[in-house]
Amino acid sequence: MINFKDVSFRYSKNQDHVLRNISFNVKKGEFLGISGPSGSGKSTLCLMMNGIIPKTIEGEFSGEVYIDGEDIAEKEIYEISEKLGLILQNPESQLFSMTVEEELAFGPENLGIKREEIGDRVSWALELVGMERFREAFPHQLSGGEKQKIAIASLLTMKPEILVLDEPTSNLDPKSRIEIFKIVQKLNKKGMTVVVVEHETNFISSADKILILNEGEIVRYGTPKEIFREADFLKEIGIRVPEIVEFSNYLLKDGYIDDIFLSVTEALEVLNVESRKSLL
Amino acid sequence: MLKVENLCYEYESGFKLKNINFEVKGGESIGIIGENGSGKTTLVKNLIGLLRPKSGRVLLNGEDASKMSVAEIARTIGFVFQNPDNQIFASSVKEEVSFGPQNLKMDKIEEIVNDVLKKTDLFKYKESHPFKLSGGEKQRLALASILVMNPKILVLDEPTSGLDLRNARKLIEIVKNLQKEGRTLILISHDMELVSDLCERIILMKSGEIIADGGIKDIFDDSNLLEKTRLDLPEIAKLSKILEFGVVFDPEELYRKWRASND
């Protein structure tokens, strides 16, 4: 679904490459997590997925990016946006309309969707993110978490097949983080291909695959278990490892368990603890 | 050092702070936690004078803060806001950090600025443009800008929010050094691991009131309390509770406890 072939980019000749020789694949319906320390090129990578780099943000770009089999170099951003929705870090700059309803309608309006259908899509998207009550709300009155949910909904009304989220829970409170996470998981289960960039690696520990970037290059790629088994390496390059996973790494090293665990439920199974799941 | 007596505040929108009573002694480190909208920031703004209480009072070293201007209070309580981008304006880091001391008409500004820049590992950026700094460096710059006014009490609002591991660690180290110097710390954060790392005592808030005020372990161990305030423990703490090790946030600590009980 997403195909990067040997992509490299830098803003100008006098600067270092932000990304170098990036090649990877995302299958249809897959959930890919991307992580890396600050400055590793994660956000740049996201902006490449719908062509903002290099079409709107200029620089020296080499390599090819294919979305659903098509080379996006030959497409307009508005064409790519029909298939791929991008959610950025700052909800404030993504909600630019006067009401939530208008915001959600903006995308489909641009796509030329018929009026009646737009109304239906708005209702559907609001339900998906659990914000039905907010249809007439003004964006500046919403909390951070609510804003981000509306940002997601405003892309959902375009019915994209791929959703890319760049640190969507940055600066949000823990409750909102979990809510956003659940929405993303739900969308993925419904068949949407999802790419999430996070340095809060808790969020992506349930991804199908994880890509680790460091200093502009891909340094690791694999399943969450494969990635998190190398907790020391990750910490060394400056990536947070979920604490539960770190704990399991200690146990693994000293031979108490055969493989790491990624969640409390898994931990209890692996440790053969009578699940007092009522405490969960 | 800091005493709050029966403080009440009300916003136009109706949100109220009610019956806030607590005391902070010199050198203490307390964390203020609570869900969004519980009143943490409102409380702190009342402490530093940006908001003035409707009733009750704030006593700084015995003096009533209502008689002091915000600038005067800033000499005792320094508030590091969450978003450094909302205050950076100068053309050099040096100038930026000098802003506070200039306003307060302090002496030997260049000396204290250099000192603070070294403490926050920004000395090499002294002549650089603050806008060019990275996120983590900007956060340290915000801290430096307040630290330079030498407040005895430091209030930090979500200091590691949005920072990656390396930068978060650097900041925490600097804060720990400040604690060693004897500074009083008030930390507002959603990050329970951070709070448990830096503070011994926490104040739990909900709907504008203080629900609990006490030792970290006691409060986190009380499931009823946590449920009442709808605070979610991080996964590791949930696990450690189920494994009957109490509330543990540090993986290494949990591992040691595990080993101790299994060997």
Added chain:
Amino acid sequence: MIRYTMFLRRKSILHSIDPRSKIILSLFLFTVCIFFNKPIYIGVMFLSLIVFLKAFGKIEIKKTLSFLKPMLPFVIMIMLLWILLGSEKGNVIYQIWKLKIKDVNIEMAIAMGFRVLAMILSTFLLLMTTEQRDLVLALVKMKLPYEYGLTIAIALRYVPTLASLAVSITDAQKARGLELEKGNILEKIKKYVPILVPLIVKSIQLAQELAIAIETRAFGKPNRTFYRDLKFKFKDLVFLSVAVIFFVICLYLRIKGYGVLDI
């Protein structure tokens, strides 16, 4: 919460009229104000507008006057200018030193005062009874290119955001000892730099991110549809007809020389 828009929600005839009709009415009223300069004529017009707003827009007279209050200094200034610098003709009623105050000028001044107030009120009429988004939609329907309408809508939407940003920035700088009230005029102006710089920088940043967000929503694709629509109803026809008749009557009066002062 501070008001960011003049719009007052009411269930009235004026509120249900298509914004395009109201725009046309405002233009008519504006023009009629320029037709006449006899105090009685414009005075009556101004007072009628206030009553009109109450009768058809359900906007309380007190409310209307409170909106006009901030304009008073401006109006008084204009009146004073007319009194002092009026025409050569006319009889002097009063003299203070070399200042000759003539009867004609006083008449003119009163007329001008009313005129300014009436013109302002004709615009307020539109703004108090129409939601911002409907206004923009109306402009676009009246052939303003969509991009300009979108730009206006976005600018209006961010007014409250930037206002609260300015407050946050001011708070952060106050906590660093900035005291805006102190100092002479020059010093006071300089003090706004630490507030304006972060505000401008943030605004530019916001604009850049916004541009990306808009593109991500497929902006620019040909043949866009519009979800909201404005429909001209029978009452709009009636309304416009009345407005046209009113305008024509005023025009006739003007041509016949009524309502104009003899200068």
